[in-house]
Amino acid sequence: MNKDIDRKIKVGRNILLGIVILFICSCKIPKSNIEQGSTKEKKSQDTIVLSDKEKGVIKNALVKKTNFKAVLNTVKDIKHTKEKHKDWMSNRARTLDSLFLLNNRTFLVKTTSYEYKNKLKFYLHNIKHRNDSISIKPFIENAQGKRTRGYTGERVLIFTMLNDKEANFIDIPANWNHMELKEELLDILYEKINSDVILCYRTKKCVYKDFREKK
Structure with a gap:
């Protein structure tokens, strides 16, 4: 009987000793391993953030080609004056x-x-690389x-791609005598343009604008 009790006590002590050893060993995990674990977790989080940024960049890339000359030809009160104004x-x-x-x-x-x-004068510029x-x-x-910059800060510039190698942009200069006409023209253009553009509105920063959203 006493032998059984002694055996149980020894087993209990061995179990307790094993738990203590495991606890001590777990406390001695190298700091570098812990840091590596946190670094991996951080990298994982950064990857998610970068992924979101990449999605934003993709969204804000010009995806549609537009011939602004064709767009302007659809507006009733717009007249093409060619080389008349400069x-x-x-x-x-x-x-x-x-x-x-x-x-x-x-x-x-x-x-x-x-x-x-x-009354209101404005321009259409075509941009083409010398190297196609x-x-x-x-x-x-x-x-x-x-x-x-400079005087252009008061102008409205609307950029888009014309084709794979060219771009075109509508340029509406500042004209304080015809501010109402200018705003009226912009409202019409925003309705007529069915593409994404880079819009530079007066002194504000140029922004990506997707006019396709309303269609």
Whole structure:
């Protein structure tokens, strides 16, 4: 009987000793292993964040090509005046260089003029790379988050891709004598344009705008 009791006591002590040893060993896990675990967890979280950012970038990339000349031809009170009107931004590759610090020697700009209700003058610019193997698209996308500079700060610029190698943008200069006409024209254009664009509205930062959402 006493032998059985002694045996049970020894077994109990061995079990207790085993638990104590396991506890001590678990407390001595190298710090580096713990840090590696937390790093892995952090990397996992960062990956999720980066994934969200990447989705945002994809969403904010110009996806549709639009011929603004064709769009303007659908507006009743817009008249194509060709070379009648010009200003310092007309037919100048330095236009985009001054706006977004681009290398104006790599592309060409051609400008044509328009009138809205025979009073408000505005322009359509065509941008084309000298090297047809290079797309203008990254330039347009990079305009996001940048402010227009100098006198252009009061203009409204609406950029989109014309085709794989060209872009076009509507340029409405500041005209304080026809502010109502300007706002009226913008409202019409926002309804007529069925594409995503980079919109530079006066002194605000240029932003991605998807006018397809309303369709």
